[in-house]
Amino acid sequence: MADLNNMKIAEARDALRKGDVTSLELTESCLSAIEGAGALNAFVHNTPDLAREQAKAADTRIKAGDAPDMCGIPLGIKDLFCTKGVPSQAASNILKGFKPEYESKITSQLFDAGSVMLGKLNMDEFAMGSSNETSAYGNAVNPWRRGNDETALTPGGSSGGSASAVAADLCLAATGTDTGGSIRQPAAFTGITGIKPTYGRCSRWGVVAFASSLDQAGPMTKDVRDAAIMLEAMCGHDPMDSTSADLAVPNFEAMLTGDIKGKTIGIPREYHMDGIPEEIESLWAEGRKMLQDAGAKIVDISLPHTKYALPAYYVIAPAEASSNLARYDGVRYGHRATLDAGDGITEMYEKTRAEGFGHEVQRRVMIGTYVLSAGFYDAYYNRARKVRTLIKKDFEDVFAQGVDAILTPATPTSAFGLGEMKDADPVQMYLNDVFTVTVNLAGLPGIAIPAGLDKKGLPLGLQLIGRPWEEGDLLNTAYALEQAAGFVAKPAKWW
Amino acid sequence: MSIDIATAAKVAKLARIKVEDDALPALAQEFNDILGFIEQLNEVDVDGVEPMVSVTPMRLKRRADVVTDGDQPEKVLKNAPDAREGFFAVPKVVE
Numbered sequence: 001m002a003d004l005n006n007m008k009i010a011e012a013r014d015a016l017r018k019g020d021v022t023s024l025e026l027t028e029s030c031l032s033a034i035e036g037a038g039a040l041n042a043f044v045h046n047t048p049d050l051a052r053e054q055a056k057a058a059d060t061r062i063k064a065g066d067a068p069d070m071c072g073i074p075l076g077i078k079d080l081f082c083t084k085g086v087p088s089q090a091a092s093n094i095l096k097g098f099k100p101e102y103e104s105k106i107t108s109q110l111f112d113a114g115s116v117m118l119g120k121l122n123m124d125e126f127a128m129g130s131s132n133e134t135s136a137y138g139n140a141v142n143p144w145r146r147g148n149d150e151t152a153l154t155p156g157g158s159s160g161g162s163a164s165a166v167a168a169d170l171c172l173a174a175t176g177t178d179t180g181g182s183i184r185q186p187a188a189f190t191g192i193t194g195i196k197p198t199y200g201r202c203s204r205w206g207v208v209a210f211a212s213s214l215d216q217a218g219p220m221t222k223d224v225r226d227a228a229i230m231l232e233a234m235c236g237h238d239p240m241d242s243t244s245a246d247l248a249v250p251n252f253e254a255m256l257t258g259d260i261k262g263k264t265i266g267i268p269r270e271y272h273m274d275g276i277p278e279e280i281e282s283l284w285a286e287g288r289k290m291l292q293d294a295g296a297k298i299v300d301i302s303l304p305h306t307k308y309a310l311p312a313y314y315v316i317a318p319a320e321a322s323s324n325l326a327r328y329d330g331v332r333y334g335h336r337a338t339l340d341a342g343d344g345i346t347e348m349y350e351k352t353r354a355e356g357f358g359h360e361v362q363r364r365v366m367i368g369t370y371v372l373s374a375g376f377y378d379a380y381y382n383r384a385r386k387v388r389t390l391i392k393k394d395f396e397d398v399f400a401q402g403v404d405a406i407l408t409p410a411t412p413t414s415a416f417g418l419g420e421m422k423d424a425d426p427v428q429m430y431l432n433d434v435f436t437v438t439v440n441l442a443g444l445p446g447i448a449i450p451a452g453l454d455k456k457g458l459p460l461g462l463q464l465i466g467r468p469w470e471e472g473d474l475l476n477t478a479y480a481l482e483q484a485a486g487f488v489a490k491p492a493k494w495w
Numbered sequence: 496m497s498i499d500i501a502t503a504a505k506v507a508k509l510a511r512i513k514v515e516d517d518a519l520p521a522l523a524q525e526f527n528d529i530l531g532f533i534e535q536l537n538e539v540d541v542d543g544v545e546p547m548v549s550v551t552p553m554r555l556k557r558r559a560d561v562v563t564d565g566d567q568p569e570k571v572l573k574n575a576p577d578a579r580e581g582f583f584a585v586p587k588v589v590e
Contacts, residue, residue, distance in 0.1 A: 097574075098574050099573075099574065100574075101567075101570040101571075101573055101574075198551070199550050199551055200551050200553070213549075213550060239556070239558075242555055242556060243549070243551075243553070245551065245553070246556075305539065307535070308535060308536060308538075308539055310532075311532055311533045311534075311535045311536050312536060314529060314532065314533055315533055315536070322510065326511075329511075330576060331575070331576075331583050331585055332574065332575055332583060333574035333575065333576075334574070334576070335576070336576035336577065339586060343586060344586050344587070344588070345585055345586050345588050346511070347513075347586075348585065348586055349511040350508075350511050350512060350513035351513050353510075353511055353512045353513070354512050354513035354514070357512065362510075362512050363522075363525060363529075365510050365512065366506050366507060366510045366512065366522075366526070367526065367529055367530075369506050369509050369510040370498075370506045370526065370530075371533075373506070373509060380533065380536075382546050383536050383537075383539075383541060384533075384536060385546030385547045385548075386539075386541040386544040386545070386546050386547075387536055387539050387541065388546075388547040388550075389544050389545055389546065389547045390539065390541070390544060392547065392550065425525075425528045426525060426528065426529060427528060427529060427532045430532075441550075442550065443550030443551050468551065
């Protein structure tokens with residue numbers, strides 16, 4: 001059977017059970033696809049031996065019957081997840097050589113369900129970035145191109161390697177993490193599906209921390225059904241994460257009926273922003289029409305504090321990052337600078353962190369240090385946390401008015417060229433997350449699905465935002481939109 | 496609020512990141528660009544608004560104050576750049 005790596009999770013699950021294919025065959029197909037895709041720089045640590053071993057065990061389990069849905073499914077794992085005995089360096093030089101002695105909760109759950117790890121995926125350093133250009137491994141590359149133009153495009157970030165690998169069929173699906181849009185923006189840039197669940201759904205234990213009050217993991221998949229299947233396997237209460245929700249995890253796939261009659265979908269007027277390309281506006285209008293045709297009631301809504309989400313985020317996230325990243329001190333793990341005669345412990349910290357952290361990470365740690373420092377804590381950090389309260393209240397108000405989900409564009413542009421933003425000031429890059437960051441600040445679930453191509457032939461995504469803990473309902477609305485949009489385009493293989 | 500070179504140097508020191516003197520002016524400029532963007536928050540009326548502590552209304556779970564883990568010094572030291580005799584080794588801290 002050719003091109004098994006092109007399969008989706010649901011297809012592979014059914015084929016594995018029928019005995020049409022083995023996990024080992026699926027795994028070999030992915031491993032050779034990875035082998036041939038060096039130009040994408042998506043996989044940065046390959047684990048073929050582990051993958052084959054896990055695949056064989058999965059095949060035995062499937063034969064014995066009663067294996068979970070994710071059993072035998074070959075996955076890519078974002079480098080932010082600690083994986084036992086396998087390099088896990090958050091795409092940073094400061095964690096070079098770090099091999100965790102433990103397994104993150106989410107990868108444990110996936111492996112317990114029988115999933116296969118093909119390797120670790122490229123990303124922005126410590127998940128700080130929107131283009132995968134801050135990685136210590138170099139850029140990940142988008143498999144999509146602007147027609148015949150050979151310019152290398154960004155797959156987005158921070159989960160850029162995950163997005164590139166799934167879009168190029170190097171794996172059946174991948175894990176991602178999302179602090180300000182890092183699952184949804186790269187999903188939109190590469191024509192795949194990505195969901196960030198409600199804050200607290202997925203355990204953060206063993207996921208390298210960036211901004212703990214915003215970080216959530218989620219699946220990046222080839223369609224909504226796969227997102228439902230994989231999300232269920234990733235969710236669940238974990239006593240090791242004090243913010244993990246002790247709530248039952250529904251069977252999300254069983255909730256995919258495609259029936260959204262009577263649902264109320266909100267269209268937030270503040271998301272009509274200056275400078276957004278006409279193509280994005282018209283795609284958004286088409287999405288509105290599709291949901292209406294599917295029987296949903298469409299209402300215009302207001303989320304008045306939207307404009308302040310990005311500035312609030314760029315106080316809160318760096319503040320939390322400066323605290324979280326204080327642990328990289330050259331003592332317990334990772335890189336330590338070579339010291340000169342007479343250097344003491346302060347010089348060791350300063351040189352280690354200057355050598356180990358890339359430019360963007362250094363900048364955010366220092367901004368965080370500044371906004372938390374004496375005299376500025378109230379003016380910046382406390383004010384941002386108050387604005388965050390207001391942003392969350394905006395959503396609570398519209399949900400209280402009966403809105404079930406909110407439809408927005410996923411990104412303000414399609415994928416841009418690697419290096420094109422090099423001379424822009426950092427704020428320009430931050431604007432990539434303008435539609436996604438509100439969702440992290442409010443702790444809500446959000447999903448990006450591909451909905452069309454722009455004039456250059458690049459995918460564009462739409463975002464749906466749901467009520468807290470109602471990922472099942474959100475996935476079902478996304479499923480209805482997916483069916484109406486009928487997006488099936490794939491990047492032409494050049495790599 | 497404008498960040499000058501001395502403030503940039505102070506922030507770098509607090510963050511324990513070595514920044515060479517000739518890199519400080521550009522760093523100060525970047526800080527000013529970002530803080531200029533953040534200043535927009537001053538437009539918002541936040542009177543009487545509570546700063547968010549937890550995005551989901553939840554109470555931290557409690558457990559008995561007992562040892563639940565430990566006794567694995569080899570694993571703890573496994574990734575250390577310099578470990579000796581069961582300890583993390585660092586440059587001399589006290590004379």
